[in-house]
Amino acid sequence: MKPAPFAYHRPHDLEDVCALLDELGDDAKILAGGQSLTPMLALRLTHFENLVDISRLRELQGIERRGDTLWVGAGTTHAAVGADDVVRTDVPLLNRVTPLIGHFQIRNRGTLGGAVAHADPAGEYPTAALTLDAVIEATSSAGRREIPAAEFFTGLWETALAPGEVLTAVGFPVWRGRSGFGVHEFARRHGDFAIAGATVATELDDDDRVKRCAIGLLGLGSTPRRAHEAEQAVIGRKLADVVADEVGELAMRGLDDIPADQQGSVSYRTRVGSAMVSRAFTDAVTEASRENAYA
Template identity: 90%
Template structure:
């Protein structure tokens, strides 16, 4: 199929983008990398009278560390994120999830901001932002505001972005001390959407106990989500305890508790996705804790 007719706009800068959005109102849709929106338009799953292309705006591209936060411009491609040395050193989880996104053609065109704004529950970047307690920068003609990732995702492909707002950057906190990170996901083939997956960030204190444990889940609901019960059960546990298979499996089961909207489709039933999700959490926790326990863990 082909998309329904639409008007295409390519503004020269962010100021022009905001003016266009104010003028066009709800008839406009932001086009970032287009790797999610274009197929939906082509299949006529969605329709917009106006597409506003921000993919070539230099002011929305790049990576910069400011204090204890790494800010990634919304127009920065997945490929650029994947090779950035600041991301690799200071936000290793973001670096590690990038190769799992689609295929290299998608990573060359898709953008971090587009992925986060699309809010796909099986998307690696939305889940990573949620796991790391990132901050979403939204800009409109009225000014800028920062939205915690924990408040950003509201439903399937839905966010708290207001009409006329553009996601312009995402700020990822830098975890210090003895921290470890891991991602595990299962897909039928490399490049397919994950049936289920988990991203984990942990921090170990000087007494070899878990100070922080954030667990993100992807493909297990209508939004990216956090496994709060499992996180709480991990905090305060001794490092030696969490490194046992029994403890990791226990936290995997806890992470699945209370999930009432796990999807079922041709890729797997609810019970199958639940088992896969628990296994992915267990593996990611084991890897993250092991990394955090090393003397050369990220500091």
């Protein structure tokens, strides 16, 4: 199939983008990398009268460290994120989820901002942003504002972006100390959407107690989500007293909207999700417990 007709706009800068969004209103849709939107348009699963292409705006591309936060421009491609040495050092979790996103062709075109704004519940970047308590920068003709990731994902493919706003950057906090990170997801084939997955970040104190823990879940609801009960259950405990399989089971507790489809039943996805949390948690605490782990 082919997309329904639409008007194509390629603004020269961010100011032009905001002006177009104000002018076009609900009939406009931002086109970034297009790796999610274009197939949906081609299959006529969605339609917009106007597409506003921001893929060539240099001001939305790049990676910059500001204090204790690493800011990634919305137009930065997956491939650029995955190849960046600063990302690898300062936000290892972001670096490690990148190879799990589709195939290299998709990573060469897809953008971090596009992935976060698309808000796919099985998306690696949205889940990593939620896990690390990232901040989403939104810009409109009225100015800029920052939205905590915990408030950004509001429903299936829905976000807290207001009419006329465009996602311009994502700020990821830099974890220091004895920190470790893990990510595991299960898909039937490499590049497929994950049936379930988990991203974990941990920090240990000098006595091997869990000082900080964040557990993100993907593919297990209508949005990316955090396993807050499991996080709180391990904080303050000696690492030797924490059983990874129990953390995985606890992370699945209370999830009453796990989807069932041709990929698997609710019970199957629950078992897979529990195993992914257990493995990611094990990787994270193993790395954090090493003497040289991101000190």
